[in-house]
Amino acid sequence: MSIEIRNVTRAFGDFVAVNNVSFKVASGELVALLSPSGAGKTTLLRIIAGLETVDRGEILFHGEDTTDIGVGERSVGFVFQHYALFRHMTVFENVAFGLRVRPRRLRPSRETIRDRVQALLKLVQVDWLANHYPQQLSGGQRQRIALARALAIEPKVLLLDEPFGALDAKVRKELRTWLRRLHDEMHITSIFVTHDQEEALEVADRVVVMNVGKIEQIGTPREVVEHPATPFVAQFLNLDDHGPAWLVEAKIKHRGYVLAIDKKLGHAA
Amino acid sequence: MMWDDVGTAQALPAPSISKSAARRGAREEPVLVRAGLIFIALGFLLLFLFVPLASVFAGALRKGWEAYFAAIVEPDAWSAIKLTLLAAGIAVPLNLVFGLAAAWAIAKFEFRGKSLLITLIDLPFSVSPVIAGLIYVLVFGLQGWFGPCLYVHDIRIIFAVPGIVLATIFVTFPFVARELIPLMQAQGTDEEEAAIVLGANGWQTFWRVTLPDIKWGLFYGVILCNARAMGEFGAVSVVSGHVRGLTNTMPLDIEILYNEYNFTAAFAVASLLAMLALVTLALKTLVEWLARNQIRRDLA
Numbered sequence: 297m298s299i300e301i302r303n304v305t306r307a308f309g310d311f312v313a314v315n316n317v318s319f320k321v322a323s324g325e326l327v328a329l330l331s332p333s334g335a336g337k338t339t340l341l342r343i344i345a346g347l348e349t350v351d352r353g354e355i356l357f358h359g360e361d362t363t364d365i366g367v368g369e370r371s372v373g374f375v376f377q378h379y380a381l382f383r384h385m386t387v388f389e390n391v392a393f394g395l396r397v398r399p400r401r402l403r404p405s406r407e408t409i410r411d412r413v414q415a416l417l418k419l420v421q422v423d424w425l426a427n428h429y430p431q432q433l434s435g436g437q438r439q440r441i442a443l444a445r446a447l448a449i450e451p452k453v454l455l456l457d458e459p460f461g462a463l464d465a466k467v468r469k470e471l472r473t474w475l476r477r478l479h480d481e482m483h484i485t486s487i488f489v490t491h492d493q494e495e496a497l498e499v500a501d502r503v504v505v506m507n508v509g510k511i512e513q514i515g516t517p518r519e520v521v522e523h524p525a526t527p528f529v530a531q532f533l534n535l536d537d538h539g540p541a542w543l544v545e546a547k548i549k550h551r552g553y554v555l556a557i558d559k560k561l562g563h564a565a
Numbered sequence: 566m567m568w569d570d571v572g573t574a575q576a577l578p579a580p581s582i583s584k585s586a587a588r589r590g591a592r593e594e595p596v597l598v599r600a601g602l603i604f605i606a607l608g609f610l611l612l613f614l615f616v617p618l619a620s621v622f623a624g625a626l627r628k629g630w631e632a633y634f635a636a637i638v639e640p641d642a643w644s645a646i647k648l649t650l651l652a653a654g655i656a657v658p659l660n661l662v663f664g665l666a667a668a669w670a671i672a673k674f675e676f677r678g679k680s681l682l683i684t685l686i687d688l689p690f691s692v693s694p695v696i697a698g699l700i701y702v703l704v705f706g707l708q709g710w711f712g713p714c715l716y717v718h719d720i721r722i723i724f725a726v727p728g729i730v731l732a733t734i735f736v737t738f739p740f741v742a743r744e745l746i747p748l749m750q751a752q753g754t755d756e757e758e759a760a761i762v763l764g765a766n767g768w769q770t771f772w773r774v775t776l777p778d779i780k781w782g783l784f785y786g787v788i789l790c791n792a793r794a795m796g797e798f799g800a801v802s803v804v805s806g807h808v809r810g811l812t813n814t815m816p817l818d819i820e821i822l823y824n825e826y827n828f829t830a831a832f833a834v835a836s837l838l839a840m841l842a843l844v845t846l847a848l849k850t851l852v853e854w855l856a857r858n859q860i861r862r863d864l865a
C-alpha cells in the first residue's frame with residue numbers, strides 16, 4: 297500500500313516538529329526518515345500511525361485520506377523505540393494480542409492464532425522463547441518479538457521508530473541486514489526512523505533527510521551521497537571531509553558585469 | 566508519608582545487601598553499639614506497638630470469652646459493626662473507581678489543570694478530619710446550604726447513615742489514587758499505545774494491558790483505603806450525631822463505651838478493629854510477597 301504525506305504540519309507550542317512536509321512512499325518500498333535527534337521524525341512517524349494529530353495537512357493510504365480512520369483501523373504495524381512489549385504477558389501472548397482483541401466475527405480460531413504466532417516467531421527466529429516474559433529477553437530478542445507482534449495483524453504498512461537505537465553495535469549490524477532481507481521477502485511498505493546515517497544508507501531503498509521539521513532531501517542512498525542537495529545534508533552525512541565541495545553564491549565582478557558561479561570544484565581535502 | 570515509603574517497597578523488591586558488605590559493616594561497629602541499637606529499637610517497638618496491642622486484647626478478655634462475645638453481639642455494638650462494614654463497603658469500591666479513574670487521567674494524559682487535580686486529590690490528607698466532617702455539616706446540615714431543602718423533602722444526610730458514608734469517602738479518597746499515580750507514571754503510555762495500534766479498543770486496552778500492570782499497587786491501595794475507612798474517627802464523629810444503634814460506627818461506639826467505664830465492652834469492640842489492622846498487615850505482606858515473587862519470576 298502506498299503512503300502519501302501531504303503538507304503535514306504539527307507544532308508543540310512554539311516548537312514546529314513537522315513543518316509542511318510532503319513526500320510519497322511507493323507500495324513495497326522501504327524508506328528511512330533520517331535526521332538528528334529531536335528533529336521531528338518520530339512525530340512524523342506517529343502522525344502516520346495515527347498516534348499523533350496534525351495541525352494541517354493529510355496522510356493518504358493508497359490514495360485515501362486517513363484523517364477519520366482510527367489508529368486501530370489503519371492496519372499499521374508499529375515497532376516502538378523501546379519495544380513497548382506487554383510486560384505481564386509471555387512472548388506468545390504478546391504476539392497473539394493483536395489477533396485476540398479483534399471483534400469476534402473477525403477473530404481467528406484458537407488454533408489459527410496459535411499456528412500464526414508460532415509461524416511468526418519462527419520467522420523472527422525466536423520460536424524457542426514463546427513462554428518467556430519480556431524482562432527475560434535481550435534487547436535484540438525483544439526487538440524481534442516487537443516486530444513479530446506488529447506483523448501479526450498483517451499490517452499493510454510497517455513503521456519502525458529507531459528500530460536499532462537501543463542495541464549494541466554488533467547486534468545492530470546483524471539485525472539490520474536481517475531486516476533488509478525480511479523486507480525483501482515480504483515487500484511490506486515500510487518507513488523507519490533513524491539518526492544513524494550508515495543505517496539509513498545501508499538498509500533503505502530511499503532516504504528522506506530531515507532537519508528541524510523540514511525535509512532537506514529525498515533520494516536513493518546513492519543520490520543523497522553523491523549529490524547532497526544542501527550543505528546540511530552533506531554535513532549530516534559526514535561528506536564534508538571527503539566528498540565533493542561546492543562554491544555557493546559566489547560572484548565575480550568584472551567591469552560592472554556580475555558573473556554568478558555555481559560550479560563543482562572537485563574534491564577538497 | 567506513609568504511602569510513599571511502603572509504595573516503593575511494594576513496587577520494587579528491596580535491594581539485598583551483599584554478604585561481604587554486611588560483614589564489612591559488622592566489623593565497623595562494636596558489639597556494644599550494635600546490641601544497644603537493637604535493644605533500643607526493639608524496646609521502642611515493644612513499648613509503643615506491641616504492649617498497647619496486647620493490652621487491648623487483655624482488656625477485652627479480662628472477664629473471659631463469654632463476656633467478650635456478649636459485648637460483641639450486644640445490639641448496639643452489633644449495629645456499629647454493621648454500619649462500619651456498610652460505610653467501608655460503599656466507600657472502598659467507590660474510591661477504587663474514583664482513584665483508578667483519577668490516576669489513569671493524571672498518569673496517561675496531558676491536560677490543563679492537572680496539578681490542580683493532584684492537589685485536590687491530596688486535600689483530604691492535608692485537611693483535619695474534623696474539618697472534613699464539618700464541611701458536610703455546613704453543606705447538608707439544617708443550617709447549611711442545602712439543609713432546609715433536604716429537610717422539606719425528608720432526606721437526612723447529617724446525623725444519619727448517608728453523612729457517615731460521605732465523610733468516609735472523603736477521608737479515604739486519596740489512598741488508591743496516591744498509590745497508583747507514581748506507579749502508572751513510571752510505566753508510561755507505551756504499552757497502551759502499542760495495544761491501540763494493534764487494534765484494541767479502550768476497554769480492552771484497560772482490562773488487558775493497564776490493569777494487569779497495576780494490579781498489585783491497586784490491591785495495596787484498596788487495603789490501605791479499607792483500613793482507614795473502618796478506623797476513621799474524626800470526620801465520622803462530626804457528622805454522626807452519636808445515636809447508639811443507628812449512627813455509631815465501631816470507633817465511635819468504642820469511645821462511648823469507654824466513657825461509660827464499660828471497659829470490657831470497649832476493649833472487645835476495639836479488639837475487632839485491632840484484628841482488622843492485623844489482617845490488613847497480613848494482607849499487605851502477602852501482596853508484597855506475591856508482587857515480589859512475580860518480579861522474581863519475570864526476571865528468572
